[in-house]
Amino acid sequence: MERYDIGIIGTGPAGLSAAINGKIRNKNIIVFGHEDLSAKVTRAEKINNYLGFINVSGNELKDSFQEHIRSMNIEIVPERINNVYAMGDYFALMVNDVIYEVKTVILATGIEYTRPFPGEEEYIGRGVGYCATCDAPLYKGKTVAIIGYNKEAEEEANYVSELASKLYYIPMYSGDLKLVPSIEVIKDKPMKIEGEDRVTHLVLKNQKLSVDGIFVLRDSISPGQLVPGLRIEDNHIAVDRLMSTSIPGCFAAGDCVGKPYQYIKAAGEGLIAAISASAYLDKLKREKL
Numbered sequence: 001m002e003r004y005d006i007g008i009i010g011t012g013p014a015g016l017s018a019a020i021n022g023k024i025r026n027k028n029i030i031v032f033g034h035e036d037l038s039a040k041v042t043r044a045e046k047i048n049n050y051l052g053f054i055n056v057s058g059n060e061l062k063d064s065f066q067e068h069i070r071s072m073n074i075e076i077v078p079e080r081i082n083n084v085y086a087m088g089d090y091f092a093l094m095v096n097d098v099i100y101e102v103k104t105v106i107l108a109t110g111i112e113y114t115r116p117f118p119g120e121e122e123y124i125g126r127g128v129g130y131c132a133t134c135d136a137p138l139y140k141g142k143t144v145a146i147i148g149y150n151k152e153a154e155e156e157a158n159y160v161s162e163l164a165s166k167l168y169y170i171p172m173y174s175g176d177l178k179l180v181p182s183i184e185v186i187k188d189k190p191m192k193i194e195g196e197d198r199v200t201h202l203v204l205k206n207q208k209l210s211v212d213g214i215f216v217l218r219d220s221i222s223p224g225q226l227v228p229g230l231r232i233e234d235n236h237i238a239v240d241r242l243m244s245t246s247i248p249g250c251f252a253a254g255d256c257v258g259k260p261y262q263y264i265k266a267a268g269e270g271l272i273a274a275i276s277a278s279a280y281l282d283k284l285k286r287e288k289l
């Protein structure tokens with residue numbers, strides 16, 4: 001199996017800046033994220049504080065980012081990483097049952113602005129999950145609700161529906177849904193998650209669903225769940241000025257490390273993370289000589 005020098009998770013300004021700077025340093029990189037890069041970029045109406053770009057729309061900025069990475073032959077693997085495991089001298093990045101091996105990792109996953117639902121954190125691992133395709137076998141013949149924040153969640157829902165006896169899908173976005181007919185779509189507002197030893201109900205504004213499991217599929221997984229053992233401070237990944245996290249070889253940049261939540265700060269930190277990852281790789285190489 002190919003072992004990459006740097007695995008970059010996230011395709012917002014932080015991840016892409018890390019990618020171009022890793023490539024400039026001649027490192028063998030792999031970038032995971034979205035072909036459309038980042039919803040936080042495309043959704044911006046007008047941007048006036050990114051140096052060199054005057055009064056651009058988010059889509060225009062995205063196009064420039066895309067042109068830049070294409071010009072450097074950087075490709076995006078359109079996959080969502082579910083877990084990152086530190087294995088000693090490398091990291092295993094998991095996409096369902098596929099594993100990618102990287103020597104260093106840069107977390108540039110952005111931040112989820114929405115707060116957890118009441119009851120959500122209490123029932124993690126006891127009926128609440130964040131990777132429907134990973135945990136679907138646990139719900140064979142059971143009733144499951146999926147709260148989906150993006151179109152990718154629809155694919156996970158279609159897969160889970162093959163195993164679950166009943167699947168409710170609660171879309172948190174507008175637009176057409178591509179779901180198999182057996183899935184019941186409920187357009188209502190989730191309010192809280194209830195249970196006893198395990199989850200028993202999803203309470204919506206206008207109804208209460210009796211369920212065995214609930215998957216909350218947001219744009220990003222919280223960093224503490226993504227990387228077991230990572231030090232978190234005030235809901236952000238703790239880093240030093242070199243963007244090093246508490247795990248050697250693991251760096252982080254952008255919104256996931258803290259405020260201010262701004263493009264240029266994210267891009268600057270992506271650059272630092274790539275330089276630090278490259279220096280770490282060079283040190284590893286010297287130690288092996």
Ligand code: FAD
Nearest residue numbers: 010012013014038040080081109110254255261262263266
């Ligand atoms: P993001 O841009 O959030 O990118 C993270 C990416 O990682 C996403 O594509 C996400 O899908 C992906 N990802 C997450 N988890 C995984 C995973 N497990 N596997 C694979 N991929 C993953 N800032 C400004 O400076 N000026 C502005 O004018 C401005 N306007 C804004 C307008 C709006 C509507 C919004 C929402 C934000 C605005 N911001 C603005 C803030 C700015 O968008 C963020 O600070 C910036 O996008 C952060 O970049 P990032 O790279 O850290 O994360």
